[in-house]
Amino acid sequence: MTSRIVVIPTxxxxxxxxxxxxxxGVDIIAGRxxxxxxxxxxxxxxxxxxxxxxxxxxxVKTLVAxxxxxxxxxxxxxxxxxxxxxxxxxxVLAWHLDAGIDKRFLxxxxxxxxxxxxxxxxxxxxxxxxxxxxxxxxxxDRMRREASDSVGFADADLALHVAVARASGNLFMRSIGHVxxxxxxxxxxLSAPVESGDRDTVLLxxxxxxxxxxxxxxxxxxxxxxxxxxxxxxxxxxxxIETAPVDPLPSVDTGx
Numbered sequence: 001m002t003s004r005i006v007v008i009p010t011x012x013x014x015x016x017x018x019x020x021x022x023x024x025g026v027d028i029i030a031g032r033x034x035x036x037x038x039x040x041x042x043x044x045x046x047x048x049x050x051x052x053x054x055x056x057x058x059x060v061k062t063l064v065a066x067x068x069x070x071x072x073x074x075x076x077x078x079x080x081x082x083x084x085x086x087x088x089x090x091x092v093l094a095w096h097l098d099a100g101i102d103k104r105f106l107x108x109x110x111x112x113x114x115x116x117x118x119x120x121x122x123x124x125x126x127x128x129x130x131x132x133x134x135x136x137x138x139x140x141d142r143m144r145r146e147a148s149d150s151v152g153f154a155d156a157d158l159a160l161h162v163a164v165a166r167a168s169g170n171l172f173m174r175s176i177g178h179v180x181x182x183x184x185x186x187x188x189x190l191s192a193p194v195e196s197g198d199r200d201t202v203l204l205x206x207x208x209x210x211x212x213x214x215x216x217x218x219x220x221x222x223x224x225x226x227x228x229x230x231x232x233x234x235x236x237x238x239x240x241i242e243t244a245p246v247d248p249l250p251s252v253d254t255g256x
Contacts, residue, residue, distance in 0.1 A: 020049050020059035022095060028068050028079055029092075030099035039069070039077040066092055088179045097186050103236075109180070109187060110233050116176055117161065117229065121221035124167035125213045132167035136210045139163055143206060148199045154188040160206060164225070167213065191235040201231065 027033050039045065045056050060077055063069040067084045071077045086092055087108075096105060124132065139160035146152035161184060165177030193199040205228050212221035 016051050017055045017058040017062065020051055020055060021062040022091070022098070023049070024059065025063060025066070025068055025091065025095040026098045028063075029095050033079045035079050035081045037079045038075075039079070041076070068092070088176065090179055090181075093180060101186060101190075106187060106190070106236050107233075109184075110229060110236075112176075112180075113184075113229050114226065116173060117164065118222040118225045120165050120168040120170065120173045120177075121209060121213065121225040122218040123170055123173070124164050125216050125218040125221040127169035128167040128213055132163065133210075133214045135163045136160060136167070136213060140203075140207060140210050144203060148202075149192040149194050151189070153192065154185055157188045157206070158185050160210070164209065164213070187232065187236075191232045193235065198235065202228075205231065 024033075024039070033039065039060075040048070042053060042056060046053060049056065051059075060069060060071065064071060066089050067080060067086045069077055070080050139156050142156035143153060143160070146156055158181065162177045162181065165173045168174070193202045205224055208224035209221055209228065212218075212224055
């Protein structure tokens with residue numbers, strides 16, 4: 001079986017340095033610049049991207065801040081190990097979508113969701129306001145109206161999960177809900193419940209989340225959230241398989 005990844009194009013950057021940072025970031029995440037590899041020197045990079053030295057250096061500073069690069073005198077600019085990357089950074093997540101997401105990415109995403117979202121649902125059942133409940137119901141109504149394989153369905157699904165995080169009243173959970181927004185959207189798009197039975201199951205258990213939160217039933221809200229995440233993982237099986245090997249860009253031994 002041929003290995004493949006699924007690419008979810010994201011919005012392009014709005015400034016020169018942000019676009020250069022995105023381009024280098026995608027190359028790093030895709031493995032074209034391997035961990036421990038030195039980037040080309042300034043002169044080569046400036047020629048490659050057609051930008052000024054200040055723009056390039058601002059791009060590098062951005063990537064250093066996100067944990068993808070390190071810079072040292074007489075060593076140069078080096079790609080850091082994957083464990084150092086800030087995976088809660090919105091840009092880093094978006095660049096993963098540009099580079100192509102694989103089974104490992106989706107599994108890691110599901111695990112962090114299982115660690116956070118059931119607890120968020122429990123807190124939401126206790127902390128929710130009337131406006132929170134109204135937002136959850138609006139998202140649920142939109143899911144019912146939209147076709148299962150449409151962007152609208154994925155957006156409504158995402159909006160419901162973000163609304164749960166917001167209703168929890170926990171600022172950290174609310175922040176996580178927004179930071180992983182792009183990755184969650186990709187996950188929902190890849191696991192669209194196109195079969196009628198799957199659609200009915202998805203709608204039923206999302207409705208259970210909403211009803212439990214509205215009723216103040218923390219345990220039921222948590223259990224329903226756990227089921228929803230596990231059901232999404234089940235639908236991912238066979239959709240995305242391991243990444244194909246990526247030819248790395250040549251290592252650079254000299255540079256500025």
